[in-house]
Amino acid sequence: QADPEIRKGLAGVVVDTTAISKVNPETNSLLYRGYPVQELAARCSFEEVAHLLWHGELPTAAELADLERAERAQRALAPNVRAVVDALPTTAHPMDVVRTAVSVIGADDPTTADASRAANLAKAVRLFAQLPAVVAYDQRRRHGQELVAPRDDLDYAANFLWMTFGEVPDAVVVDAFRVSLILYAEHSFNASTFTARVITSTLSDLYSAVVGAIGALKGPLHGGANEAVMHVFDEIGSADEAEAWLERALAEKRKIMGFGHRVYKNGDSRVPTMKAALDKLVAHYDRPDLAALYDALERAMVARKNIQPNLDYPSGPAYHLMGFDTATFTPLFVASRVTGWTAHVMEQLEANALIRPLSAYVGPAERHMEEPATA
Numbered sequence: 001q002a003d004p005e006i007r008k009g010l011a012g013v014v015v016d017t018t019a020i021s022k023v024n025p026e027t028n029s030l031l032y033r034g035y036p037v038q039e040l041a042a043r044c045s046f047e048e049v050a051h052l053l054w055h056g057e058l059p060t061a062a063e064l065a066d067l068e069r070a071e072r073a074q075r076a077l078a079p080n081v082r083a084v085v086d087a088l089p090t091t092a093h094p095m096d097v098v099r100t101a102v103s104v105i106g107a108d109d110p111t112t113a114d115a116s117r118a119a120n121l122a123k124a125v126r127l128f129a130q131l132p133a134v135v136a137y138d139q140r141r142r143h144g145q146e147l148v149a150p151r152d153d154l155d156y157a158a159n160f161l162w163m164t165f166g167e168v169p170d171a172v173v174v175d176a177f178r179v180s181l182i183l184y185a186e187h188s189f190n191a192s193t194f195t196a197r198v199i200t201s202t203l204s205d206l207y208s209a210v211v212g213a214i215g216a217l218k219g220p221l222h223g224g225a226n227e228a229v230m231h232v233f234d235e236i237g238s239a240d241e242a243e244a245w246l247e248r249a250l251a252e253k254r255k256i257m258g259f260g261h262r263v264y265k266n267g268d269s270r271v272p273t274m275k276a277a278l279d280k281l282v283a284h285y286d287r288p289d290l291a292a293l294y295d296a297l298e299r300a301m302v303a304r305k306n307i308q309p310n311l312d313y314p315s316g317p318a319y320h321l322m323g324f325d326t327a328t329f330t331p332l333f334v335a336s337r338v339t340g341w342t343a344h345v346m347e348q349l350e351a352n353a354l355i356r357p358l359s360a361y362v363g364p365a366e367r368h369m370e371e372p373a374t375a
């Protein structure tokens, strides 16, 4: 019999304080260090937001120049990481590749065991700088394409696209990508961030925390949903099929990917900003069919279940239009969320307590093995 005190999935349980972000479902708002995410998406580079998450304040011009210098200096795919990625089959899921790559980066780093804030900050910047190369190279090798070396005249978002596609797309595309990175960067105690904090609470290292967080993010109830949304779109095919498809899916008790949220029950605060970016991509690539399917499924889901889309709903098709493989979508989320995860690792260490909850035992009552028969 379940204990009435048990909160399945820790729903509604407050486990600690954080100064990094605030999710407010009542006002449908999300603040990073006090700033509304929409404002950051409208005015900042992803590098500025990374600095804000790590340090608590937007960077001065000199601080931003320092971060840009450090990031650009570490962008090239490290030889050991490349060797391990090359040893993996091209059929491996890109989330498994990126998880393995972070493990290699950690094993290669002589400062892994140094838990000082300065060392962890340097590790956070290293992962921030290295992940685009891993994600971009993995997509390219699946298509039999060569590694593209980074360009240090480009900012983070433009260089990421350059390394993936071997060209810098139109400004509207780079901008939509930048917006998605900012929106994905941080979201309080979501499953992957909590995983990172649990691992950190044992005084394990930052890379281990990020590896664990990637594992948590991979699942379709969390980050894997952006990939799953695109599979749903492929399955439905066109707008006029959306309603009938939804009826069948709900009859089969399927969860509709890209809809619903544990915290937001009246809509995800990040969706309007990402939807506006998607609309620009739809116009740029002239894909009204995709927009029609998007609208038709959303309308049907709201009418039928009154469940609103989450960020993965607009970001999935946006990444598709940019040219990313569907399987690359969740690694893009990793590249962004690593900023939030690492900020949480450092915050956890500032006032650490081992995270070790209790459970209510419902197995057999105490019992004993029979005495062995004596001859």
Ligand code: CMC
Residues within 6 Å of the ligand: 009, 190, 220, 221, 222, 223, 224, 225, 226, 254, 255, 256, 257, 258, 259, 260, 261, 262, 263, 305, 307, 310, 311, 312
């Ligand atoms: N499709 C169909 N029914 C749903 C969905 C959905 N996407 N989301 C919630 N429901 C139903 C659910 O079945 C339940 O119905 P009933 O009361 O009849 O059993 C009711 O709504 C309440 O849902 P819940 O399961 O209590 O909600 P939760 O807080 O446990 O789940 C969720 C949140 C995100 C796991 C869930 O909404 C879901 O599975 N969504 C699809 C996956 C997805 O898009 N995940 C991305 C989450 S946000 C961004 C991110 O982290 O990447």
